[in-house]
Every structure is written in C-alpha cells, then in structure tokens.
Amino acid sequence: MNPSLQEPRFKKIGVALVIAWGHVIVGQRQPGQSFAGLAEFPGGKVESGEDFAAAACRECLEETGLAVAAERLLDAWQSIRVADDGIEEIFRIEFWQCRPVSLSNNLLESSLLESSLLTSSLAGAFHWVPIADLAQLKFPSANTKIIELLLSRNFSQSEEPHHGS
Numbered sequence: 001m002n003p004s005l006q007e008p009r010f011k012k013i014g015v016a017l018v019i020a021w022g023h024v025i026v027g028q029r030q031p032g033q034s035f036a037g038l039a040e041f042p043g044g045k046v047e048s049g050e051d052f053a054a055a056a057c058r059e060c061l062e063e064t065g066l067a068v069a070a071e072r073l074l075d076a077w078q079s080i081r082v083a084d085d086g087i088e089e090i091f092r093i094e095f096w097q098c099r100p101v102s103l104s105n106n107l108l109e110s111s112l113l114e115s116s117l118l119t120s121s122l123a124g125a126f127h128w129v130p131i132a133d134l135a136q137l138k139f140p141s142a143n144t145k146i147i148e149l150l151l152s153r154n155f156s157q158s159e160e161p162h163h164g165s
C-alpha cells in the first residue's frame with residue numbers, strides 16, 4: 001500500500017519529573033541510545049493498556065528503583081515527521097510531576113542533605129540534582145520548555161509531597 005495512505009504511527013513517551021526538596025532525578029542517556037550522553041529524566045515508551053502517567057511511573061521504577069506516584073501533567077511536546085518507510089509518525093512526550101511513595105519526608109530530606117541514601121538506592125546513572133543546576137545540563141531539545149518551567153518556578157515547600165514523615 002502507498003505509505004502516504006496508511007494510518008500514522010504513534011510513538012508515546014511518558015517521562016517522570018521526580019521532584020523533592022528542590023531536587024529532581026536526572027540520568028544520562030547511555031551509549032547506543034538516541035541522544036547518547038545527553039541528560040534525561042526517567043521515562044520511556046507507553047505500553048499497551050497504559051496511559052502516559054502510568055508509563056512514567058513504571059519506567060521510573062525500572063530505571064531508578066524508586067516507586068513514584070504521578071501528580072500532574074507539567075508539559076507535553078509533540079512532533080510529526082515522515083519515517084524512513086514513508087509512514088507519518090506522531091511522537092508525543094508527556095512530562096509528569098511525580099512524588100516518591102516509599103520514602104518518608106524526613107528520610108527524603110536527610111538523604112538529600114547528606115547526598116547518600118537516595119543516591120545509593122538509584123540505579124545506574126540517575127541522581128538527585130538541584131533544580132537550579134538543570135541550566136548547566138544538556139537535554140534533548142524536546143525538554144527545552146520543561147527545563148525553563150522548572151527553573152522559572154519556585155518549587156517551594158508547598159510543592160513538596162505531603163506524605164508520612
């Protein structure tokens with residue numbers, strides 16, 4: 001069939017912005033991945049039966065070992081291109097603010113201040129990074145708006161997770 005007559009293909013990505021105490025979890029894209037070497041937030045493809053928020057939480061758990069709950073959609077980025085096989089491809093990323101569910105506020109706070117406990121519980125190249133430091137990291141261009149948003153907003157105490165202490 002003429003590719004231009006075929007239904008577009010969707011590529012959906014859910015990304016987790018895990019924010020606590022002025023920090024956010026950031027990783028580095030690995031060799032062999034697209035955009036290797038660039039910074040990234042935990043995330044990946046939406047699987048069948050999932051929505052973007054569920055995919056963001058699942059990918060975060062798989063990639064960092066940290067269980068999180070999605071709270072709200074902060075930004076979405078979308079592009080349309082014609083793939084090599086001639087089929088139109090719609091690529092959409094949703095950036096979801098998430099909070100850790102398995103750690104108490106006290107533990108979160110002390111581990112961030114001491115920069116120890118949480119780092120050791122995060123897999124691979126993922127770390128807690130002060131939000132103010134995001135300006136110095138290089139992310140894929142799809143992240144430009146969300147980085148600006150994080151840097152421009154005051155993620156103060158009132159934005160922090162309200163769970164057991």
Ligand SMILES: Nc1nc2c([nH]c(=O)n2[C@@H]2O[C@H](COP(=O)(O)OP(=O)(O)OP(=O)(O)O)[C@@H](O)[C@H]2O)c(=O)[nH]1
Pocket residue numbers: 013015032033034035039040041042043044045093140141142143
């Ligand atoms: N996890 C994550 N992915 C991002 C971010 N920003 C961004 O453009 N992406 C893009 O979203 C897609 C994530 O999908 P994925 O992690 O499952 O893809 P992948 O690297 O395994 O496969 P790919 O190399 O074919 O893209 C990648 O194309 C990645 O470049 C981000 O902040 N976090």
